[in-house]
Amino acid sequence: MVETYKNIAVAVDFSEKAKIAFERGVRIAKLTNATLHLVCVIDTHSFGSVEAYDLKYAKALKEKAVDHLKEFQEQAVQAGVANVQIIVEEGSPKVILTSLAESDLIIVGATGLNRAERFLLGSVSENVVRNAKCDVLVVR
Template identity: 30%
Template sequence: MAQRYGRIFAALDGASTQAAVAQRALALAADNGSLLTFGHVIDSVPYEASGVDFEALCVEGKKRIEEELRDILEEARNNSAIPAVDLVVRAGRIADTLSRQLIEPFRPDLVICGERGLSNIKYVFVGSVSTYLIRNMRCDVLVVKQE
């Protein structure tokens, strides 16, 4: 019997795979009748010493994602097979904020993220969010590859 996913979390990163991640999440949520949450974390590290208003930054980030993914989000919200669609944006250290503030409280059966294709040097220093999710989530993780 095939795995059914009742709760799907799609991690959006603003990179080239973001639309593909959102589209894959939409398709899987519709096929499974899943609750669907899209989440994005604005990396706070570059701003920590500057006194940036993170709440305002999150509002702007959410507005940007709503515009960039307008068609996909509208299709998800209008799909009767998907009981609920949410978009959440937070600021913080990416892996920690993504897992503790966005994913864990939602308790998904499936997390979908994109592959960013970091250079070997950057990967050594900052790691990979997809690798972090694969190693630390207690549910299935689907990594959408770059085209």
């Protein structure tokens, strides 16, 4: 593992499992001297119809996500990770997380913020496991 990972992506939706994924990502990035990519996806598919979709709402969510990720970034740097990048995208988390070309490890929480998904392995994490072109670590 020490020589394998150079770009580690951690899916962050600010759930408890995502915090655990972040902590695991920090530890692995320190061990491997990898770049840690903190990835938050604003799920615009959950906004409903096009008429109800308000660009101001998405922009506010994106700004809030960046602010929170900057706190995570600071924690990672203080923990000894040399290179921490923030990525905030809009769209489908399933699609965006599996299309991170640079990543050689994706870390996701077993479940996210969606209560319905908590009954099984979260649908986002399941999709990432099935479709990612790199290693995936699902944390509980």
